[in-house]
Amino acid sequence: MDMPRYERIWMNIGIGSLIIFLIILGILAFGMGIHPPDSLEQTANPETIDIYPPFDQPGVYQTGPNEYEVIMTSFIFSYEPREIRVPLGAKIHFKATSKDVVHGLYVPNTNINLMLVPGHVTEYTYTFDEPGEHLFLCHEYCGTGHQLMQGRIIVYD
Numbered sequence: 047m048d049m050p051r052y053e054r055i056w057m058n059i060g061i062g063s064l065i066i067f068l069i070i071l072g073i074l075a076f077g078m079g080i081h082p083p084d085s086l087e088q089t090a091n092p093e094t095i096d097i098y099p100p101f102d103q104p105g106v107y108q109t110g111p112n113e114y115e116v117i118m119t120s121f122i123f124s125y126e127p128r129e130i131r132v133p134l135g136a137k138i139h140f141k142a143t144s145k146d147v148v149h150g151l152y153v154p155n156t157n158i159n160l161m162l163v164p165g166h167v168t169e170y171t172y173t174f175d176e177p178g179e180h181l182f183l184c185h186e187y188c189g190t191g192h193q194l195m196q197g198r199i200i201v202y203d
């Protein structure tokens with residue numbers, strides 16, 4: 047039984063792309079060690095946050111020539127630190143968690159919009175490209191003092 051030529055061509059293209067797809071999938075899964083993000087997520091036990099690094103010493107730390115890390119804890123109804131000073135144009139890596147209930151970390155007019163969940167470490171990297179002062183606040187309702195939960199980021203030149 048003879049298939050028409052064009053059908054065979056299309057069938058070969060179909061099988062060919064399936065094989066290519068499987069090879070790429072295989073390389074991604076095994077060759078590069080890529081796993082679902084969940085397995086890489088760091089955890090932080092809310093009960094021992096104050097004892098173990100990095101959250102025992104919240105603050106702003108320089109980690110490279112133009113890189114900083116902000117270690118932050120949140121709790122009803124505040125943050126530590128509440129004032130963050132970082133230089134303009136630096137890569138700022140936020141590492142934050144909560145000591146009690148779910149809080150938010152929202153910086154208006156930026157892409158910083160994080161959920162801080164007890165037991166989990168939320169990470170986000172951001173670069174401020176203008177000097178000035180930003181308010182940051184909690185945007186997850188967390189109780190009677192929710193609207194008091196805020197701080198500021200000062201971006202200096």
Ligand code: CUA
Pocket residue numbers: 122123148149150184185186187188189192193195
């Ligand atoms: Cu913390 Cu709302």
